Amino acid sequence: MTDQGFDLDALDPHYTTILCDLWGVVHDGFRLLPGSAARLLRWAGEGRRTILITNAPRTATTVQAQLDQLGLPRSSYQGISTGGQAGIDALLALGEPVGFLGTRFDRREMKAAGLRFVDASFRDLCCTGLDDERLAVADYAAELAEMAARGVRLHCLNPDRVVIHDSVAEVCAGALADGYEALGGEARWYGKPFPAIYDHALALAGNPPRETVMAVGDGLPTDVLGAAQQGLHCLFVSGGIHADAPFPTDFAARNGLGGWAPIGVVKGLA
Incomplete structure (x- = not known):
């Protein structure tokens, strides 16, 4: 499972809801990461609902204002769920x-x-x-x-x-x-990987069937573990906090997840 082996442009239409992490996936705290806005806009154009799910200790209103300053179009996402x-x-x-x-x-x-x-x-x-x-x-x-x-x-x-x-x-x-x-x-x-933030994010998305949801994130102990524990499919972004390290082959075993694995690994959303 490598970033070369997963084609974001051919994402299965079965995934109608995206729970997308922010820091390390969409931006780095100062600027939007390459291709992130275009990817979210493409998903919106394909009829998918994207809920931004972040561990930021702030309100959704504050996070939205920060995203406005970074230049992320509001049309690229349909809601924000925060640990704060x-x-x-x-x-x-x-x-x-x-x-x-x-x-x-x-x-x-x-x-x-x-x-x-x-x-x-x-x-x-x-x-x-x-x-x-x-x-x-x-x-x-x-x-x-x-x-x-x-x-x-x-x-x-x-x-x-x-x-x-x-x-x-x-x-x-x-x-x-x-x-x-x-x-x-x-x-x-509060926040990922704990259940409350996922319940909130899925409610913002209209409580879709979990098999139609794809979580996207770069943090193994937060984004990835949380998705796995919530029974969600997950796309791991290796180019964020873990600095292009490969997905650990023993992740499921170390966390008692049976045969769970991410559906793919990508360097970023470009």
Whole structure:
């Protein structure tokens, strides 16, 4: 199964719904990746519905504004499902102020979405990622240990461990949540590979039969594992976070997936 062996131009018409990852597949944080907009527009022209499904710890409205700035035509997709929105909804349901860990931009957005924050004595924490000053997980060790000791629940709004931002690796909230669990803390995860974001994305697509859905993504522990666990066919994009590494032959065995395999591997959407 190689990128040379899968022809995107001859995609089976059986796949009428596409759940397409964003970062590493459609854009790199600064610009659209080659051929991505044209591919999404082609799928739309073929009558397929594309739902953009992203672990971004933000609302769909904010993600759409970012895509507008990057130049992705709104006609190329029919909906956006984010891990951030799932986490926001869960935190709002608590009905009380929570702690916060992330950038100043994210804090403003979470407050605009209705969350209330306190700096001490919180039982739950909204984690969107690293803050603006501390750029390594090790910088948070003391803070995470203190929260774990008093039983704080860390709500991880972005399960990604790292993304490639303009060719540079950038640590995400998932890496902090991993560190927190290693200290004995409780983390609650939103986004891929967890079920809620797929249920939301499929609802946006009109709840099509799962055998007609193709997920597209570049992250093995998020996009690919999530699709497999949800019983979806998956196209693996090797040119994203895994930097053209071949699809691991033991992926299914390591994850208890039986004989599951992606339907194909491509370098990108061009």
